[in-house]
Amino acid sequence: MDETRIAEERIDRLAAFAREMARGGEPERAREAVRLARRIAERHRCGVPRRFERFTCDDCDAYLLPGRTARVRLQEGSHVVVRCDCGATARYPYGE
Template sequence: MNIAEERIERLASLAREATAECHDDRAREYVRLARRLAERNRVSLPEQFKRFTCDACDSYLRPGKNARVRLQSGHVVLTCDCGEQKRHPYDS
């Protein structure tokens, strides 16, 4: 694991902690930094990070707090407070 990937992991954990403590602006900044770092170093973001960040407003999604989770035929739908939706398949 190179330095950029380690820093992205650290920013993801900081964003998760900041959202848990209701510091949404700080969490949004951590998400933006992680995305910019991944683009500049041409590394992919971790799958867990991709799933729980909103592409539209860069907020870190916490189900029940700033995101709604619904199950529809064969996929999970995460809806952010801004209205953006993410769909992920699941096996039943």
């Protein structure tokens, strides 16, 4: 198996683990999984999946759950605004 493919599989597993830990009420374990996944992606020069990237905070590495650890709003002009509990804000386009 190719090293990059192994790294991508591990990142996917860590993303699923972080999601489950965040949903289960263990934000610190989710944060550690997010950090590890990002380190693996940097080391192997492969990116993290878009869904994983958009559901994690760049500032505090928290896994973002709408309504629990993040506030999600739709902005006129076709943007999604995600605000983490730490205060960091991310904006993503949606639609056409």
